[in-house]
Amino acid sequence: MKLTATKALTVCMAFLFLGTIKTPSSQAQNYVPTYYTDVQSILEKHCTACHVVGGIAPFTLTSGQDAVTNASEIARVVTQGNMPPWMPGEDSPPYLNDTRLGATSKQMLFDWVKAGAPLGKPLPGQKP
DSSP: OOOOHHHHHHHHHHHHHHHHOOOHHHHHHHOOOOIIIIIHHHHHHHTTTTSSTTSSSSSOOSSHHHHHHTHHHHHHHHHHTOSSOOTTOTTSOOOTTOOOOOHHHHHHHHHHHHTTOOOOOOOTTOOO
């Protein structure tokens, strides 16, 4: 098969075009989680039963600034498996109000801390 200049140019342009398309995996690699978009809901579900004013935890996690201030501590205790506490144990049957973090939530928290714990912008209806 003989490749003409026009066909060669067309093939090159197609490869250049395809190379600029962002795939879901490349978008995920460039995603920067923020407190308001990603972290607030995780903390509200798994942490704020204790991490509130007057709660049994040593600091609050009820605002974006609380979370940013304590971001490295959040990453440390989640990495160690100390937080959130789950007394029944890893092999226990399912319970209501299970506070354990799933792998996706843990990774989101780690990625958020690694990115510098950005607040982002509150979504409509979110408290700042």
